[in-house]
């Protein structure tokens with residue numbers, strides 16, 4: 056099959072930049088994300104610094120991850136940071152009640168996380184305990200992290216081997232406070248936020264970018280209540296969590312075994328992000344017309360059933376080409392909404408939910424999703440070029456979705472990058488592209504696809520889904536014609 060689309064790439068008249076922080080990630084004390092993912096047993100035969108796995112670090116440096124959110128998730132609201140500092144053998148243990156009821160030995164704490172961020176060359180995004188913590192506890196954590204002078208907390212920090220403050224900026228005040236973070240009402244949370252945020256201080260050289268715990272999916276009244284009740288100058292961002300669940304929360308569906316109907320439904324649910332971002336933004340516009348407060352989509356991604364035989368509390372799932380199409384589509388949505396979406400975090404970076412990397416003892420593999428972040432890194436901090444797209448439908452049964460989605464940007468060297476996704480499982484789509492008043496002479500590209508939408512990378516065959524050179528783009532006078540294969544992601548570079 057074959058069909059046609061038209062795309063117009065406009066000039067950057069808006070001056071909008073795609074924040075690199077849209078390309079952020081998330082690492083929770085959950086399953087094998089921290090323990091067994093980043094932070095491994097000293098006996099594991101891989102290159103390590105302390106207990107941090109360096110092959111994983113190196114792969115993530117390559118795609119320029121801008122920020123990493125930690126320690127949760129739900130775990131954040133039962134985490135007490137003072138248990139995770141000082142000599143490791145003296146640190147108290149705790150139960151990780153949300154994720155498998157396992158014992159947390161606190162060997163990975165504040166210093167270890169910030170060391171990881173420095174190895175990754177990314178900004179930390181700490182999400183702090185509101186649900187079971189205290190204002191004092193949060194306030195002292197900030198002092199411990201960010202105060203350069205002499206103080207009770209900076210003294211302990213220095214005793215623990217760190218002279219200089221870390222100057223952490225991104226600061227989450229609670230997580231999912233409507234649920235695992237305390238089952239609060241929106242009005243109650245907004246009040247708590249104001250109090251906690253007041254005592255999370257801005258120390259010299261370390262102004263906090265405070266992020267309020269936002270809505271679950273389409274809970275617009277949560278956003279409304281927070282925007283109404285929290286002064287704009289008290290928050291840098293307001294969050295939103297949305298997961299693409301192929302089936303229902305009770306029976307989510309397999310990460311690897313699904314038919315076209317299920318593939319289609321999943322992509323339809325993924326595209327719902329467009330509506331969520333638009334409608335939450337519209338509410339924010341009402342209270343904050345100057346768009347000072349960011350919409351921080353700090354948890355997103357596909358959530359399937361766990362791999363058969365693995366601990367259901369560990370949320371370990373495989374990752375297929377379908378997941379790559381979800382990542383590429385969602386990132387296109389965020390790019391196009393970069394006026395408001397200025398931070399986002401895929402859940403979660405290693406071995407949990409929609410991962411970039413899977414590990415099995417000393418082995419590791421890069422997932423199809425990893426490759427999307429690799430292709431899309433060119434959009435980080437580039438100027439948005441708004442797109443107008445006329446896409447054919449992709450339909451299964453009586454339902455339809457737009458087959459193609461896209462976004463574009465121009466970087467500081469005047470190189471134009473266009474990312475296109477074709478969700479149609481069967482049809483090749485020809486995209487005739489007009490580029491308004493932007494000079495370019497040559498086009499090159501890469502494509503991420505496979506023979507089927509359920510294709511995966513395994514430890515034995517880790518390169519089944521990986522980017523390849525794309526030869527389907529041609530210059531046609533001032534225009535560009537692009538031939539998108541079925542279920543593919545394409546990156547074009549115009550110079």
Ligand code: AHR
Nearest residue numbers: 127128129130230231402
């Ligand atoms: O990412 C897994 C969990 O999903 C997080 O801990 C929680 O915030 C969300 O419900």
